[in-house]
Amino acid sequence: MAMALNRNPEKESVTVSNKIEAKSVYFDYGGLEILRDINLTIKEGEFVVFMGPSGSGKSTLLRLLIGLAHPQKGEILVNNQFIDKSLPDSSVVFQDYALFPWLTAEENIVLALKQKLKHTKTKKELIHLAHSYLELVQLGHAVKKYPGEMSGGMRQRAAIARALALGSDLMFMDEPFGALDPVTRINLQDLILQVNRDQKRTVVFVTHDAEEAIFLADRIVMFTPGPPGKIAEIIDVPFPKPRNRQRLLQSYEFTHFRDHIFGIMNKGVLEKLEENDGVNINGAGI
Structure with missing residues (x-):
């Protein structure tokens, strides 16, 4: 990786x-x-x-x-x-993924980043950050997939990518x-x-x-x-x-x-x- x-x-x-x-x-x-x-x-x-x-x-x-x-x-x-x-x-990762089913992997991360970073990043920067962390957990091919279109392991990796992207200590x-x-x-x-x-x-x-x-x-x-x-x-x-x-x-x-x-x-x-x-x-x- x-x-x-x-x-x-x-x-x-x-x-x-x-x-x-x-x-x-x-x-x-x-x-x-x-x-x-x-x-x-x-x-x-x-x-x-x-x-x-x-x-x-x-x-x-x-x-x-x-x-x-x-x-x-x-x-x-x-x-x-x-x-x-x-x-x-x-940042928290539970056993049950906790992704919003109506949002794609990318959108789940961007939404969390908006709450964390507020107005310090542009939408383009947030999307780039989301893509970077999805790539990091080997989900670069699934940025536009919804949780229902992903396996349990893929959903968990998306949740981990979201936690990492938030950057909390x-x-x-x-x-x-x-x-x-x-x-x-x-x-x-x-x-x-x-x-x-x-x-x-x-x-x-x-x-x-x-x-x-x-x-x-x-x-x-x-x-x-x-x-x-x-x-x-x-x-x-x-x-x-x-x-x-x-x-x-x-x-x-x-x-x-x-x-x-x-x-x-x-x-x-x-x-x-x-x-x-x-x-x-x-x-x-x-």
Whole structure:
């Protein structure tokens, strides 16, 4: 995939600061506790991955950080601003594409850019920008296609192109590559890493895929099975960036670290079974 991403020289020498802070966050829905006592700090420019079993609250925490919902207890700050008072400037990619079906791929991106850039760009400039990012995700041939004329993978790539085009310093991504074929998935993983590195964007990314998490992340936030979901452990990924995919995946160190991740997940599942069933992992009653 050909990529031409510009560095932001204004950020090269900036001291790293906290981008996101979640302090003692609790969240329930309909009387069911979804998240309990979440404490998390994400630095500017970090690539942080949320990982855990289904129902552990990963996507819920993502929505809280975006400002789409608010915790019953605790506080969340983005850029030192409480998000219940000021929504953060961010780009978001959900699992369900979220494209307007009556607009083409090009028009979906141009509409978002109009809201972001207001009167700073001409229509011609906005269209050129939309085309550039659609080319970046290998959709240059589909700029005039409507979502109903595209496959699920193509629609997701269009949503990713829109998020990238907005240029926000903060990107939230909820399993964005799940509907993609393996080759496109690898290409877009590389692209997001390059955006994170070259443009110093902060990325918060949800996945169930351990290999994806290890390849992408600076840190992995491991969640316990829910409800309620809690943070089991926050793990620094020990492999320096940029990472060579083939060498990394074939290394003993990678296999050992992946097994460590799986071990944390399995421990959480067993502890949840004990809690729910009143038996320990050896089957003895408690």
